[in-house]
Amino acid sequence: xxTAALVAGGALVGGSLLVNGKNAMAQNNTMAGMMxxxxxxxxxxxxxxxxxxxxxxxxxxxxxxxxxxxxxxILNYALLLEYLEAEFYTRAVAANNLMPFLKNMTPMxxxxxxxxxxxxxxxxxxxxxxxxxxxxxxPGFTFPASTMTSETAFxxxxxxxxxxxxxxxxxxxxxxxxxxxxxxxASIYGVETRHTAAxxxxxxxxxxxxxxxxxxxxxEIAQRSAPYFVMG
Amino acid sequence: xSVDASTQATVDGRLGEQEVSSPSRRRLIAAGxxxxxxxxxxxSTPLGPxxxxxxxxxxxxxxxxxxxxxxxxxxxxxxxxxDFFTRVTRSKIFHTLSPREQGLFALIAREDCxxxxxxxxxxxxxxxxxxxxxxxxxxxxxxxxxxxxFGKAFNSREQxxxxxxxxKETVLGAYHGAVDLVHKDTLRLAGAIAGVEGRHVTLLRxxxxxxxxxxxxxxxxGAQAAGRKLARYGFRGGGPSAYAS
Numbered sequence: 445x446x447t448a449a450l451v452a453g454g455a456l457v458g459g460s461l462l463v464n465g466k467n468a469m470a471q472n473n474t475m476a477g478m479m480x481x482x483x484x485x486x487x488x489x490x491x492x493x494x495x496x497x498x499x500x501x502x503x504x505x506x507x508x509x510x511x512x513x514x515x516x517x518i519l520n521y522a523l524l525l526e527y528l529e530a531e532f533y534t535r536a537v538a539a540n541n542l543m544p545f546l547k548n549m550t551p552m553x554x555x556x557x558x559x560x561x562x563x564x565x566x567x568x569x570x571x572x573x574x575x576x577x578x579x580x581x582x583p584g585f586t587f588p589a590s591t592m593t594s595e596t597a598f599x600x601x602x603x604x605x606x607x608x609x610x611x612x613x614x615x616x617x618x619x620x621x622x623x624x625x626x627x628x629x630a631s632i633y634g635v636e637t638r639h640t641a642a643x644x645x646x647x648x649x650x651x652x653x654x655x656x657x658x659x660x661x662x663x664e665i666a667q668r669s670a671p672y673f674v675m676g
Numbered sequence: 677x678s679v680d681a682s683t684q685a686t687v688d689g690r691l692g693e694q695e696v697s698s699p700s701r702r703r704l705i706a707a708g709x710x711x712x713x714x715x716x717x718x719x720s721t722p723l724g725p726x727x728x729x730x731x732x733x734x735x736x737x738x739x740x741x742x743x744x745x746x747x748x749x750x751x752x753x754x755x756x757x758x759d760f761f762t763r764v765t766r767s768k769i770f771h772t773l774s775p776r777e778q779g780l781f782a783l784i785a786r787e788d789c790x791x792x793x794x795x796x797x798x799x800x801x802x803x804x805x806x807x808x809x810x811x812x813x814x815x816x817x818x819x820x821x822x823x824x825x826f827g828k829a830f831n832s833r834e835q836x837x838x839x840x841x842x843x844k845e846t847v848l849g850a851y852h853g854a855v856d857l858v859h860k861d862t863l864r865l866a867g868a869i870a871g872v873e874g875r876h877v878t879l880l881r882x883x884x885x886x887x888x889x890x891x892x893x894x895x896x897x898g899a900q901a902a903g904r905k906l907a908r909y910g911f912r913g914g915g916p917s918a919y920a921s
Contacts, residue, residue, distance in 0.1 A: 614871065617864060618863050627852070630852055631896065633894075634870065634894025635891070635892055638889045642878055642882065651783075652872050652879065654787075656790070656794070656871075659868070
């Protein structure tokens with residue numbers, strides 16, 4: 445993505461990064477296409493990829509918070525994603541302790557990810573209370589079985605979660621009203637980018653394949669995450 | 677030379693000249709800029725501002741647009757990074773590194789060039805003047821390339837990584853320290869760059885067998901502290917003499 449040329453062409457408008465003449469927030473189809481072309485997402489390890497079902501689940505889980513009307517909304521949106529990440533790593537580490545499937549340095553990485561994401565859950569919940577809001581309840585989750593038995597599946601799923609987190613924080617940033625909340629969210633966003641790079645490095649990929657992170661809208665992130673939430 | 681309040685104030689005073697022709701308004705803006713820069717300074721002292729100072733900083737941030745200072749500051753940081761990592765790829769020590777390390781340094785050099793170009797494009801699109809008297813007098817779109825000094829950074833692998841991490845971690849901290857000073861129009865671009873800076877730090881740390889994520893929260897660094905740390909390489913914080921030939 446040659447952002448420099450786009451910015452020079454007056455493409456940075458109204459807080460939105462324009463990419464190839466389109467708002468990056470509206471570029472979800474392209475990003476979705478990229479994700480869909482990924483082998484992981486193609487097979488999806490048996491998880492449903494029906495988009496209408498995802499949309500329904502996304503609406504049920506995330507509700508209005510994806511509209512970013514208030515800072516509490518934005519923090520609750522972040523909290524749902526942090527719950528998802530924390531729960532996944534907690535289960536994966538527990539599964540690996542019972543029947544090891546992670547090799548070399550991956551168990552240490554998994555523990556680091558688990559600890560960081562649980563710290564994020566605590567911190568985001570506290571920040572919501574600090575600004576007078578109520579943290580959303582932790583929902584239920586379901587993860588592809590292979591992510592608890594196969595290192596490759598674990599790493600690929602981790603990467604998808606972390607990249608979603610990066611896109612989500614960056615997409616929400618311009619909607620944050622309170623500067624203290626913005627600084628706080630940025631401090632978590634930065635660590636999500638580190639996680640992404642560490643996982644990519646572990647899988648032998650380029651750690652920073654693009655010069656610029658990509659923002660995504662709340663609706664897009666909610667749809668992508670929906671298959672892993674369980675209601676009721 | 678590190679960034680100081682008077683330097684920043686002068687920069688903003690000069691930037692104010694572009695948009696405001698009235699001498700009295702110009703003086704007012706320059707005075708406001710001085711106070712704003714002082715606010716920047718107060719906000720970055722180790723103990724933090726006193727309640728009274730915090731009120732002043734908050735009020736000044738509300739009335740004063742600090743973004744041009746931040747843009748020039750970020751531009752010089754990216755120029756420093758671009759210069760350093762490009763020189764790494766041309767150094768003798770580069771050829772002693774493993775292929776994966778070479779690939780990483782080449783990637784960082786390329787991406788820092790893109791960051792520099794992106795911020796420069798923002799600067800030009802918003803008609804923010806470079807803090808360079810020669811360029812401004814001649815209404816030139818080009819800038820004198822800045823000369824940085826990296827000492828013995830290219831003498832050994834150890835020194836190479838030490839300097840790389842010093843620069844990258846300082847720049848990353850500076851981006852996080854400036855997050856609430858960035859204009860909303862530029863915030864997403866700044867965030868998009870800061871995220872990749874975080875990836876670079878992580879990858880350099882991994883290559884050097886260091887914990888890639890030493891804390892669950894990214895640390896922020898005030899402009900004063902970042903400027904002081906980078907001054908050893910010739911960084912001047914985007915101030916008036918930053919691009920002097």
